[in-house]
Amino acid sequence: RKKKHRERLPVVITYSHFLPHPKLHRGPKFLGEVEGSTTLGAQLKALGSKVHLFGHTHWDIDTSIGGVRYMQRPLGYPKERRESLRRISISTASSTDWHESPPLALIWHPVHLM
Incomplete structure (x- = not known):
């Protein structure tokens, strides 16, 4: 068919x-x-x-x-990042903790929109 x-x-x-x-x-x-x-x-x-x-x-x-x-x-301010210990996915296999400064670039993974 x-x-x-x-x-x-x-x-x-x-x-x-x-x-x-x-x-x-x-x-x-x-x-x-x-x-x-x-x-x-x-x-x-x-x-x-x-x-x-x-x-x-x-x-x-x-x-x-x-x-x-x-x-x-x-992203928040550095103090806010330390307090909340946010975890941001930078690839499908790893993540990074933000401490004093954000990464140079952020990667947003595709999300289901509809």
């Missing part, structure tokens, strides 16, 4: 330094748009983003809001 060919549509992945949605901020509110920019959120929605990678805060976040998956894997 012939297999039906399914057309694969491209997945739009966007990124920013600041938070693109107010619900992503977990701390006190005093910096306005930096803590969840509705303008930035509207831009990535207009682009049809399905996954958005962001930074700025020091919280590990992987959540979906309104059909968009938001992900952050923060």
